[in-house]
Amino acid sequence: MYREGRETGLLLWAPDDAHFPPGLRAAFLRGRWQSNISVFVPDGERRLVREPVSGWYLDAARAASALAPLSLTAVDRMAPSIAVWALASKWVVEAIAREQVVPALLATEDPEVWSARWRAAPVRPDDRARLTGLAAAMPGVARAWPVSEDRVLTADAALLEFIDAATDGLLRAQTLETAPHPGPGPSWAVRVGRALAGPQNRFAIQGLSDRHVPDALARWIAPATAVGGGRPLVGFRLEEPGGRDSTWRITYHLLDAGGQARVSVADLRDGRPSAVEAASRMSSPADTLLDALGRCARVFPPIERSLQHELPAIVHVDAAEAWSFLTRAAISLQRAGYWVDVPAALSRVGRRRLRARMRLGTETVAEAGRGGGLLSGLVAFRWEASLGDDALTPSEFKRLAEAKSALVLHRGQWVAVDPEEVERLRHLMDGGGGELPAAEALRLALASEVSVPGAGDTLADVVCDGAVARALEVLSSGVEGRLSEIQCPDGLHGDLRPYQKRGLDWMLGVTNIGFGACLADDMGLGKTVELLALFQSLCESRRGNRFLVVCPTSVLGNWRREVQRFVPGIATLVHHGAGRAGDARALQAAMRARMSGADGIIVITSYALARRDVEFFASIEFDALALDEAQNIKNPEAAQSRAVRQLVARRRLALTGTPVENRLTELWSIMDFLNPGLLGSRTSFKKSFAVPVERYGDADAAEKLRRVTAPFILRRLKTDPAIAPDLPDKVETVRFCPLTREQAALYQAALDEAMSEIAGLAPGMERRGRILAMLTALKQICNHPAHYLRDDDNAPRRSGKLTRFLELLDEVVETGGHPLVFTQYREMGEILERVLTRRLGTRVPFYHGGLPRVARDRIVASFQDPHGPPVLIVSLKAGGTGLNLTRANHVFHYDRWWNPAVEDQATDRAFRIGQTRDVTVHRLVSQGTLEEQIHQILEDKRSLADRVVGAGETWLSELDDATLHDLVSLGQDAVAEEDP
């Protein structure tokens, strides 16, 4: 934060080796470049020195506009110095949205001229705690701007200054012409209003009668602006009559600044030691209480009656007054920042309040349509009056409705009967109910709440009967993990671990009753196997099933290999490349041809082709449709997302390893594919869930969303106590990835050239040398063209392996994982260092043997730090020497050493000491290249390999021409690039 003249704003600057956070560049680039701004900077010797820095400057309002809309997840990843301002910006937006603002006048050099400023009023009880927490988390760099030679603002002052400056800037119109006119009122107020409406903030004292205004205004707003300083909050609690002769009463309380400790004034007056002690830590408790009571008496006049004593502690009220407090005064007092407590059961959603309730699913109006099960058709509903869990009989309702007072004794308890609610209920019940689209009905039933028509934000409970109730029962039992009778399918090669069996049962259960299911298990838990087991199981109950799997191009080859490995009884058809079927008929013919003799067929295609060929895909009804890496449809507007929604299938499934429940646009898109309509339209979803949850952390909205979506998402983490025992310590996966066209061309050229030189050379040093040079070249090409060509263009799209690696890495980092990336090449490590640093917006270190010891130690320490960089790149050689990197839980082998022992050693040593987390090892293999060939040799003939493979790669150089050629030549599906 920094201030120039009267203007306060944020300067985004960074030390030389840091990078600007993504998502903010565009906003700050629109700001002003400021050079040579003096700030305090640590000089490395435990001292602070003033040094000029340069950076982008935005005034407080524009900075808040850029920071407030960021998602909380994005904020979480930012440097603390930016995160603090982003949260402060969100707080400002909240204060303005709730109109928690007051006018203030600031002195200028001229005593007759003041400058008007909006100030935010942190009056809600949790405001103080939130702002105190933010100030405590503010790092020094955020306020390193010198106010004088050797002083800076305190964290509290810097935070308040930014908040007030942003509030002021956001509330003012930018130009005089667009400035709104203040409403009519006393001259001083109108003139203050004018100085708050537009760019002009000057308030001139006019005559003696104005003189008191700045001072009086300051005193008037003081209770609303005081933050910290120990001034207590004043609170009111409505208490029910204890016995027959007793009355309703409101007791007075004092709360400490953080809203934590509460003291009843009665206890204080009686001199109870704990109360006196607590009050002694507050500043001016009595003055604050008396001042507040005087003000509050204007909101709730009965308070006036209590003001006869020196220190009032309580006021007795009658039932009518209690009702008025409950329904009106409590709300405005709360809004003004007072603590208010009323019996929860009597509140608007309380159990002792007469409320409307929706009863759903009395009968299903129309039968379910194509494949959608309960999601199509209409469901009937009606309204009823309820009290707590009980529906009221008509006579009970009548008796309550006719009571003279709104607070009535009913079956020995005080219940609240709002006359307005009675009217509304009469109207709703006379209306006789209606019908709802089934998807909406199900959403309401899952959320178990609905807003009452014509009653603003009043919520009613939802109860259900009939088909909706039965569906809910199935869904909720699925969530509880009931084990079914279904056996592991016979045709599945390999065993399912117990949790994988549960996953299979769950997918069957949910899809059996017509809903789509999202399997979102953690990376490495084996989602593919679970899905293939489902396919096999379906084929075993009926032969000839047809499945469609849509996946990213980069994993097409991987899928084909997995099907062949786990469910060899099911045929595959990869719909990809130039030779693919050109229309629906050709595709069906190809499917029939492949399927002969098989249990069923899995058509595998990419998102791009699913989009391009959507018309003929949509003409085929599949038994199941599965989206792999379903985050690919995270943008609901994208053509491929729209395309997959058009596909027709009896069962819909989505696989993803990202925490889909945390990224709501993506969640909506996937749920709308699985269960169309369940989450409503995208616009309404964004307004009621996405924005409140993602950007503002609204817990109620998040909980409601969880209730609605939980039955359709199964997400298990490796760390779940129920999962961990089923897992081996080290999960090993091979990730096949394609080459790009450029890589394939380079590969072929390098191969041709080298083979022509090698052919005919007699075994010996030269031949060996040439072979090793060729192998190195080919491996470099598989890694990245820039690694081979040294042309400095690190773009990920040039390498299929880098593209796939980044997809996997994103998934790991987003789920809070900490990967180690091993490469045997220094150059590749440097490429990865640059690419990852840019992609993650934070410096990603590269640990290699060329670094001095001190630098290496520093890198290890920073990676072990919970707030350190999420990723560490390690050169395989350096990594083999006993690092202690226990924070890592994923290991990527970006390239292969062709000597499993060396790899294992590196991996194991890295985890040797103190490793308690499960580790997933990912080996990246370029499909259809020497990498896959050698991988096969190593896998198939492990024992042979152990014998043949000595140290390093020398065994390869002993091969004859023909074997060598077979080993290194390009396979059929090496390239999987989308047609342009």
Next chain:
Amino acid sequence: MNTTEGAWWTQRWVDPLEEARDLRQKLRKGRVLTRRGRVTEMDVRPGLVTAMVAEDTGVPSSVRLRQPVIQEAVWSRVVERIARSAGQASQLLQGRITEQMVQYFEEEGAELFPFDQHDLTYFCTCRDDAAVCVHAVAVHYALADVINGDPLVIFEFRGRSRAELMEALRGARTTVIDDSAGGEEEAVDTEVADSLLDTYWKAGIIPHLAFRLSAGDLEEGAALPVIRALGPGPGETSPDEIADVLAPIVRMGRRRVEELVEQVTEEDVPDAPNPTSAESLDDVLVAAAYQHGSLTSSFVADALGVSVLEARRYLQWLVDEGRLAQVGRARGTRYVPLEASE
């Protein structure tokens, strides 16, 4: 001044003059002087008001207005009685005086307000020999204006400043509550820079905060809920009146901010290319070139977090696209908006 607009205490202050029939002419003239802002440099101290009054011509007159302060003992008893009633104490804390307080003074043997003009002594440097001149009247009315907005000024004139009163009020309380820690302590808002050292890059853990934007109904009559709950503002203006003056401004600002809340961000367009390759970035860079006159590759590299080489390539591309022009060579190479190069 039109006293019907004023508070009752303002009326009580001017009554002694307005009830004196022989002053009518002077009252009118004096009021005009006040209204025209001719009273300046006014200062109120216990027992004494001083001010300068300037007519259209001639030397400005210096006016002094005196009334003996109320005795210590009376003050103490009155403050004790105020302290004993929460209602009165609350009014005083809010900066207001009540009829009841005036009553307390009477019962304790003192008058808060002057009974007639003879309770006050006027002194003026003008040539008018009468006890009350137009300048004195003007100052009397000027003080009325001040009292109207801030009645505790009358207490100050009669011997007790605001701070002294609050202190006395606390002292007069008989309950166990210790308010001595209170008082409006001046907030300390700066500290020595060295205190930043330990927390320079990271202080506490960033708290996980939740925000709730919906505030229910804020339309007519319910806008600015905080202001409405604050009680009467300056010059006894009702909070609703102040809220109604400010509501149109806040409403417009709030609407702007509500748009901001739902504004589409880069995060909402998940498939959008990385900002460093997006078209919008071209626009941003071209705009920046306009704003700064020119761009250098190191500047762009720094801003985008890319290597200088990449930045140079990107800028070169913008040149090829005809959006920027290259001027200078080698280390002096700069990229300027196309128009500027012509």
